[in-house]
Amino acid sequence: MTHTYKITGMTCNGCRTSVENTLNAIEAVREAKVHLDQEEAIITMDSHIPTTTLQKALPEKYTITEKKDSTVHNDVNNAFAKAEPKKSKLQQLQPLLIILAYIAVATALLNYNRANWDEAMLDFMGLFFIVFSFFKILDLKGFPESFRMYDPLAKFLPAYGWLYPFIETILGLMFLMRLEIPIALVVTLIILGITTIGVTKTLLDKKSIQCACLGTALKLPMTEATFIENAIMIVMAAIMLSAYL
Incomplete structure (x- = not known):
């Protein structure tokens, strides 16, 4: 009804x-x-x-x-x-997939003549955080409200939702400028790990809510792609951290 x-x-x-x-x-x-x-x-x-x-x-x-x-x-x-025909998940997630493709292409162009692709992973992670934080900062009022609907820490500590876009910006700069990489990797594992727990719970509960990965400027549904996106970054951060230890 x-x-x-x-x-x-x-x-x-x-x-x-x-x-x-x-x-x-x-x-x-x-x-x-x-x-x-x-x-x-x-x-x-x-x-x-x-x-x-x-x-x-x-x-x-x-x-x-x-x-x-x-x-x-x-x-x-x-x-x-x-x-009105209902959009498929692929159509709904088109903006996210295009952005990820651009980041991947930019990373490849920056590293096409390098023998060590560990540097490429750092560039990808840096560009990822910079681009995604940009979209979140476009609506600093709306993003925290959307983010706390599924992120456990943002629910418990609302101020974290306001700080999150800037944390991503700082991490992006650290990866691109090669500043304190081990610390940046640990922070990445922590914040994305927390968010992934919330995303997983939302998917299991089959709740229809907006994903805040690109802020509120683009309306993206919470789908398995959000989980995969976070999982890729977590795996990359874990691989790089193991190399530094």
Whole structure:
């Protein structure tokens, strides 16, 4: 069943992301889509959820009420949903895959005449962190809200969500400039390890939330690709750290 609700209190895309992720995290919510301009949320649920339950899940500054004409509105939305083809996971993750491909090509060009590809791994990790931190910094208000929906440390310590993009920037510079590489590798293993735990739990719970790996500028779903992306970086960091020990 699908219901349409009016939501007041949203002032930016960060608010929209926060509300959408909060609603998607509620049990029995199959999918929630929030529109900032229309100040509304379209929620598909497995069983009826009282409006009071939705309100309790949201921060106090947001007010949610069910629209009286939601039945008519839902019919229209359902008609459009049937007419509009659903994107496959590959199509949804296209921006992420393109960015990773560009990073890989840039790494290859920087290291094509080197015999030791350990240097290439450091360059890849450095470019990865710099590029991904850039997208997160584009929306410093929205990113922490999205990030804490699945990162265990960000849930416990909200300030960590604000600092995370800058931690990635610093790590990127350390890898590219070859500064204190062992320390950078250990920090990489710690922060990506924590995030991967949260990603794994989200995938196992089959929650439909937005991945914050590229901030909130690009809407990417949380999928197995997010896990694989983190796993690759963790494996690379472990290999490089073993070489330094």
